[in-house]
Amino acid sequence: MTGTRNEPTTDGSGGTVPSMLEVSDLEHTYTGQQEHTAIGGVTFDVRAGQLTCIVGPSGCGKSTLLRCLASLIRPSGGEVRMHGEPVRGVPEDLAVVFQDYGRSLFPWMSVRGNVEFPLRSGNVPKERRRERVRQTLEWVGLSGAERKYPWQLSGGMQQRVAIARALACRPALLLMDEPFASVDAQTRFELEDLLLRVRAEQDTTILLVTHDIDESVYLGDRVLVLSETPATVVADLPVDLGNERDQIGTRESETFVHLRGEIARMLRGGGGHERPGGTGTTARDTGSETESTSEDERADAEPESLQVEQGSPAREAAE
Amino acid sequence: MSGAASSPNARPHHRVTGVVSQLGVLLGAVLLWQLATAGGDSPFFPTPVRIVTEMWRMWFSGGIGTLFLTEAAFDDVLPSVGRLLLGWTLAGVVGVGLGLLLGRSGNALAYIGPLLSFARSIPPPALLPVFMVLFSIGFKLQLVTIVFGCLWPILLNSADGARSVDPVKTETARAFGISRASWIGSVVLPGALPKIFAGLRISLSLALIMMVISELVGASDGLGHAMMLARDQFDYAQLWSGIVLLGLLGYLLNTVLSVVERRVLEAVPQ
Numbered sequence: 001m002t003g004t005r006n007e008p009t010t011d012g013s014g015g016t017v018p019s020m021l022e023v024s025d026l027e028h029t030y031t032g033q034q035e036h037t038a039i040g041g042v043t044f045d046v047r048a049g050q051l052t053c054i055v056g057p058s059g060c061g062k063s064t065l066l067r068c069l070a071s072l073i074r075p076s077g078g079e080v081r082m083h084g085e086p087v088r089g090v091p092e093d094l095a096v097v098f099q100d101y102g103r104s105l106f107p108w109m110s111v112r113g114n115v116e117f118p119l120r121s122g123n124v125p126k127e128r129r130r131e132r133v134r135q136t137l138e139w140v141g142l143s144g145a146e147r148k149y150p151w152q153l154s155g156g157m158q159q160r161v162a163i164a165r166a167l168a169c170r171p172a173l174l175l176m177d178e179p180f181a182s183v184d185a186q187t188r189f190e191l192e193d194l195l196l197r198v199r200a201e202q203d204t205t206i207l208l209v210t211h212d213i214d215e216s217v218y219l220g221d222r223v224l225v226l227s228e229t230p231a232t233v234v235a236d237l238p239v240d241l242g243n244e245r246d247q248i249g250t251r252e253s254e255t256f257v258h259l260r261g262e263i264a265r266m267l268r269g270g271g272g273h274e275r276p277g278g279t280g281t282t283a284r285d286t287g288s289e290t291e292s293t294s295e296d297e298r299a300d301a302e303p304e305s306l307q308v309e310q311g312s313p314a315r316e317a318a319e
Numbered sequence: 320m321s322g323a324a325s326s327p328n329a330r331p332h333h334r335v336t337g338v339v340s341q342l343g344v345l346l347g348a349v350l351l352w353q354l355a356t357a358g359g360d361s362p363f364f365p366t367p368v369r370i371v372t373e374m375w376r377m378w379f380s381g382g383i384g385t386l387f388l389t390e391a392a393f394d395d396v397l398p399s400v401g402r403l404l405l406g407w408t409l410a411g412v413v414g415v416g417l418g419l420l421l422g423r424s425g426n427a428l429a430y431i432g433p434l435l436s437f438a439r440s441i442p443p444p445a446l447l448p449v450f451m452v453l454f455s456i457g458f459k460l461q462l463v464t465i466v467f468g469c470l471w472p473i474l475l476n477s478a479d480g481a482r483s484v485d486p487v488k489t490e491t492a493r494a495f496g497i498s499r500a501s502w503i504g505s506v507v508l509p510g511a512l513p514k515i516f517a518g519l520r521i522s523l524s525l526a527l528i529m530m531v532i533s534e535l536v537g538a539s540d541g542l543g544h545a546m547m548l549a550r551d552q553f554d555y556a557q558l559w560s561g562i563v564l565l566g567l568l569g570y571l572l573n574t575v576l577s578v579v580e581r582r583v584l585e586a587v588p589q
Binding site for chain 1: 485487488490491493494495496497498501505506509510587588589
């Protein structure tokens with residue numbers, strides 16, 4: 001990562017908002033019989049109130065990255081700072097939504113029990129706890145299901161419970177690990193919109209990991225594109241789709257189509273050598289011939305070059 | 320007691336026929352036993368009718384004030400049941416507690432796993448002579464014997480249950496900063512319940528065995544003691560009464576535990 005480190009995030013609104021999360025040179029190598037470097041030097045910032053999507057090819061270390069950020073795994077190198085302080089141990093004002101709601105919810109607790117459970121370990125008084133649970137379940141459209149058990153609910157409903165559980169903690173940072181990957185397409189759209197709505201109302205800072213390019217563009221204020229394993233940040237793309245998004249309209253818009261194409265090409269080629277007029281392609285050309293691209297040659301100069309292209313989206317989208 | 324309390328979604332018709340056929344087989348077996356023993360006229364093998372009459376006379380012909388229990392029942396049956404339940408409960412508390420802790424501390428279990436396997440492999444009756452020296456004959460000896468016999472299956476099953484808690488649930492609890500007490504009480508314990516009950520069920524049968532053995536060698540009351548007396552007095556009907564009563568007792572305890580297990584697992588869905 002030359003040049004991009006510690007550079008302020010570019011989205012035009014000025015650098016006054018403080019960084020919620022600063023990740024610098026984060027690395028993780030799984031030790032054991034087969035040593036495997038899942039992430040190799042990831043650097044990025046997340047500002048308060050931002051919804052950042054991290055997209056990358058399957059098995060590229062996205063989940064490892066998220067687990068390192070949540071301190072569920074101790075990274076083998078680099079640093080994570082939250083509110084400017086180095087993170088040691090799981091931060092208190094952090095909540096996680098896992099992909100596998102069936103396994104992350106507690107089957108022996110009712111919906112209310114599940115949502116309330118983390119609050120009971122904090123020092124929220126009982127009355128306020130109940131009130132918060134009620135309110136949060138209302139946000140996610142689960143009022144009336146308090147007494148049900150997870151197995152009595154559909155998959156989408158269960159993931160709503162998991163989202164409510166995370167939101168009930170009123171986290172400063174919400175991490176989501178492929179939260180909508182295990183539900184059907186219709187439910188996925190519903191949950192995506194639910195997330196956008198809750199997020200607009202509550203102004204939560206969200207970091208969402210996904211392998212779905214469309215989802216990352218649709219949801220994000222910004223998309224971080226990861227390379228294949230060991231993962232590094234290949235591109236940091238602002239998403240200029242405004243705050244009002246619509247499952248049909250937004251997905252048809254030129255900006256959306258352009259961005260998804262952009263990201264898809266990066267993920268497929270490990271870089272952007274197919275792009276006409278790309279400025280950062282030289283580093284990729286040698287590697288892409290041998291199909292062993294992103295292993296050792298990372299798209300170091302990628303972020304700048306991509307942002308240059310943001311200026312002329314229409315031509316690309318027309319392809 | 321047993322068959323009628325089967326799963327709620329079984330159709331009534333099938334339940335009834337199931338119970339009838341089960342009872343039929345049981346009655347048939349008893350009838351065969353009756354025919355075989357009545358014809359043989361051996362003093363060592365009294366007929367079932369005689370055994371039941373003897374049981375009735377000895378233990379269950381008391382007045383209504385004592386719930387039909389005779390004085391002998393208070394001397395023979397109740398102390399035995401009391402020791403059995405006390406020993407089993409103690410083993411349960413210690414076994415579940417230690418088991419959950421061991422199951423969650425990966426290294427500890429790895430270190431003392433072989434030791435546990437060894438301890439479990441010792442047939443508990445083999446330790447009776449040692450216990451007799453250490454505790455002399457009496458209540459303490461019986462209790463220790465029962466606890467030692469019951470402890471290992473409960474401990475090992477609890478440890479196994481605690482160890483196999485879903486890693487996603489572990490991560491969830493960690494990510495949400497769940498306190499240690501909540502973690503053990505609300506995540507590990509409920510998750511390990513099916514295994515814990517498996518251990519408790521094995522141990523309940525063992526408790527019955529250990530209770531009888533400890534009373535055969537060292538007791539001044541209890542069923543085992545009564546059976547030894549009966550043998551010495553060549554009272555084979557009474558000896559057989561003890562055997563049948565032990566069988567009934569085991570069956571009853573197991574049935575009660577099954578009902579409790581089902582209720583608990585319904586309240587704590589997995």
